[in-house]
Amino acid sequence: xxxxxGVIAFVVALIISVLIHELGHLVTxxxxxxxxxxxxxxxxxxxxxxxxxxxEYGVKALPLGGFVSIRGMDPNDERRRPVVDEVFDPxxxxxxxxxxxAAVGAGRSGPGTTTATPAHPDEALDASGLPxxxxxxxxxxxxxxxxxxxxxxxxxxxxxxxxxxxxxxxRRTLAExxxxxxxxxxxxxxxPWRLERGDEGRFYHDxxxxxxxxxxxxxxxxxxxxxxxxxxxxxxxxxxxxxxPTTEVGVVLEDTPAAEVGLEPGDQVLAVEGTxxxxxLELREMIRERPEEATTLTVERDGQTLDLELVPQAETDxxxxxxxxxxxxxxxxVTDRLGPVQAIRRAAIxxxxxxxxxxxxxxxxxxxxxxxxxxxAGIGExxxxxxxxxxxxxxxxxSVVGIASIAGQxxxxxxxxxxxxxxxLAFLNVFVFLFNIVPLPPFDGGHLAVLAVExxxxxxRRLRGRPETYTVDPRAITAVALPVIAVILIVFITTLWLxxxxxxxxx
Numbered sequence: 001x002x003x004x005x006g007v008i009a010f011v012v013a014l015i016i017s018v019l020i021h022e023l024g025h026l027v028t029x030x031x032x033x034x035x036x037x038x039x040x041x042x043x044x045x046x047x048x049x050x051x052x053x054x055x056e057y058g059v060k061a062l063p064l065g066g067f068v069s070i071r072g073m074d075p076n077d078e079r080r081r082p083v084v085d086e087v088f089d090p091x092x093x094x095x096x097x098x099x100x101x102a103a104v105g106a107g108r109s110g111p112g113t114t115t116a117t118p119a120h121p122d123e124a125l126d127a128s129g130l131p132x133x134x135x136x137x138x139x140x141x142x143x144x145x146x147x148x149x150x151x152x153x154x155x156x157x158x159x160x161x162x163x164x165x166x167x168x169x170x171r172r173t174l175a176e177x178x179x180x181x182x183x184x185x186x187x188x189x190x191x192p193w194r195l196e197r198g199d200e201g202r203f204y205h206d207x208x209x210x211x212x213x214x215x216x217x218x219x220x221x222x223x224x225x226x227x228x229x230x231x232x233x234x235x236x237x238x239x240x241x242x243x244x245p246t247t248e249v250g251v252v253l254e255d256t257p258a259a260e261v262g263l264e265p266g267d268q269v270l271a272v273e274g275t276x277x278x279x280x281l282e283l284r285e286m287i288r289e290r291p292e293e294a295t296t297l298t299v300e301r302d303g304q305t306l307d308l309e310l311v312p313q314a315e316t317d318x319x320x321x322x323x324x325x326x327x328x329x330x331x332x333x334v335t336d337r338l339g340p341v342q343a344i345r346r347a348a349i350x351x352x353x354x355x356x357x358x359x360x361x362x363x364x365x366x367x368x369x370x371x372x373x374x375x376x377a378g379i380g381e382x383x384x385x386x387x388x389x390x391x392x393x394x395x396x397x398x399s400v401v402g403i404a405s406i407a408g409q410x411x412x413x414x415x416x417x418x419x420x421x422x423x424x425l426a427f428l429n430v431f432v433f434l435f436n437i438v439p440l441p442p443f444d445g446g447h448l449a450v451l452a453v454e455x456x457x458x459x460x461r462r463l464r465g466r467p468e469t470y471t472v473d474p475r476a477i478t479a480v481a482l483p484v485i486a487v488i489l490i491v492f493i494t495t496l497w498l499x500x501x502x503x504x505x506x507x
Contacts, residue, residue: 006411006421007404013425014400015041015063017226017432022066024218026055029070032211033189035080035202038069053146054194070215072203075474079199083145084175086198087138088167096133128163128170135160138174145194147182155181205471209451216447223433227426228359231347234422235357236340241333241416243353245280248332249299256328257310263329264301271298280331287312291325357423362430370434373397373491382494385502392502399492402499403428409505441481450477 019041029036035054040046042060049058071077086092135156142152159177163170178195185192188201204212234240249267252258270276272286273296287295291314296307312325338346345351350358356365372378373396385392398406403424410420437445450472458468 003408003411006408006417009411010404010407010421010425014428015066017223017425017429018066020222020226021219021432021436022068024220024222025068025070025215028215028218029068030055030189032207032215033187033193033202034204034207034211034215035071035189035199036068037071038067041066043067051143054144055146070204071199072205077203079203080145080194081198083138083141083178083195083198084171086141087134087174088171092137093130093134096131096137099131099133127165128160129165130160130163130170142195146191147195151181209455213448213451216444216451217437220433220436220444223429223436224359227362227429227433228347230422230426230429231358232343234419234426235338235343235346237337238419238422239335239337240419242336244334245331246334247278247280247283249329250332251330253328253330256326257313258328261297261308261310263297263299263308263310263327265332266301268300269297270300270305272296274298287327288324291315291323293325295325295327297327359426359430362427363434366427366431366434369397369431370438374487379487379490382491382498386494386497392498392504394504397491397495398504399495399499401496402504405499405503440484441477442485446477446481 022039026036026039037054038056038058040049040056040058040060042063043065044061047059047061049056051057071079080086081089138159139152139156142155143149147155155177158181159174162177163173175196179192182192182195185196187193193200193202201207204215207215247269249258249263249265249269252263252265269280269283272283273290275286276298277283290312292311294309294311296309299306299308310327312327314323315326316323337343342351346354346357348358348360350356350361355361373382378397381390381393382397384390385396407421407424410417410424436443437448439445439449441447441450453472454470457470461468461470
């Protein structure tokens with residue numbers, strides 16, 4: 001995989017993880033009957049959208065994330081009333097009667113619409129006394145609430161054929177048609193509920209606190225699931241080094257005896273000083289016993305046997321003081337896929353070979369990283385490095401651009417590079433989970449903190465015998481959110497500049 005393909009794969013995977021995050025919010029909100037009417041990828045102008053049920057799905061111009069619109073989270077959101085009340089709303093009916101008949105239904109054809117221009121405006125009225133614009137409006141209301149196209153057309157046609165000009169009987173007729181077409185409501189937020197009762201009980205703050213908490217919390221939790229599945233797939237499907245050495249040369253270090261005599265990666269070491277062995281540890285021990293002594297390595301290369309004479313350089317063990325010989329090469333390790341149980345264990349909690357290779361240890365490492373980066377000292381270091389007054393910490397914070405660059409560099413290293421790419425995506429998802437549950441607005445954790453404050457506040461009011469009507473003032477949330485956003489912008493701008501001017505090199 002090339003650098004470019006690695007970067008593209010990383011960006012696509014990141015966008016998918018964001019979509020799954022927002023899908024977690026969407027699915028949970030719908031499960032609890034909340035009104036979630038928009039699910040979009042990106043921000044800015046809309047490039048494409050379609051409606052499925054009562055929710056509009058679409059793509060916006062800037063692919064910098066995604067969002068779900070859950071009604072009631074904004075205190076300015078307006079509730080939809082029952083369909084009957086909206087259709088027979090006096091101001092709406094008055095507006096319908098002012099619509100030019102030629103314009104009615106011009107944007108759509110099919111049952112329940114009027115496209116022809118009558119000879120006289122009065123001819124547009126039917127037995128109900130309602131103008132065509134009202135029937136078109138009824139069709140739009142039904143479809144916006146998720147009514148299937150054919151059902152909406154059938155409701156419009158039946159209601160139009162059954163009504164007379166008595167307002168009260170017309171309201172009852174429409175209510176009866178709705179009931180016979182879609183049936184009784186079985187749960188909050190299903191189609192009959194949306195038509196008969198509108199947004200009653202469906203706004204975010206209408207639902208119990210535990211349902212709101214689940215709706216907010218399930219989004220970040222998806223990142224832990226993604227991270228676990230990525231690691232599980234990597235450990236179970238990608239052959240990885242097991243830690244068991246082979247006699248094949250994996251790496252030859254520069255400026256060492258092995259490099260000087262022309263030992264190459266891929267050579268198979270057969271013997272040392274004529275003593276053959278298929279155990280790398282035995283061969284290594286023979287070399288260690290010959291510091292500064294001419295030593296013959298017998299190797300196999302491309303089917304041919306070669307004798308290479310080198311002099312192991314003398315090194316001293318700092319603990320024991322023992323002198324030993326060093327040739328300057330490392331072996332290729334045995335690669336294998338993990339079994340299901342071992343893969344699950346390592347993906348969850350790591351193991352002896354990969355102590356930080358699981359979701360749990362990644363959470364711990366990410367907590368430390370977040371605390372370091374967003375501490376006053378960490379922010380100061382970023383600002384100083386971006387201003388050029390100190391060197392960049394190669395293990396410090398990076399922006400999404402920097403992570404994508406590292407992913408691209410890792411992608412070109414075969415199976416190990418593919419694993420590095422997957423591992424990086426898993427670590428990033430763990431980091432995003434933690435970042436989102438920080439108990440400060442505008443993060444998801446901030447919403448959870450607000451719910452906790454409201455729960456405690458209403459518990460106190462209950463103990464005092466007062467109504468449980470306490471809610472956190474949105475102005476207080478904004479007052480906390482603004483400085484948090486300012487700090488995030490500082491970190492984002494400084495890391496982005498560093499990743500452009502002084503990028504980190506993988507490996």
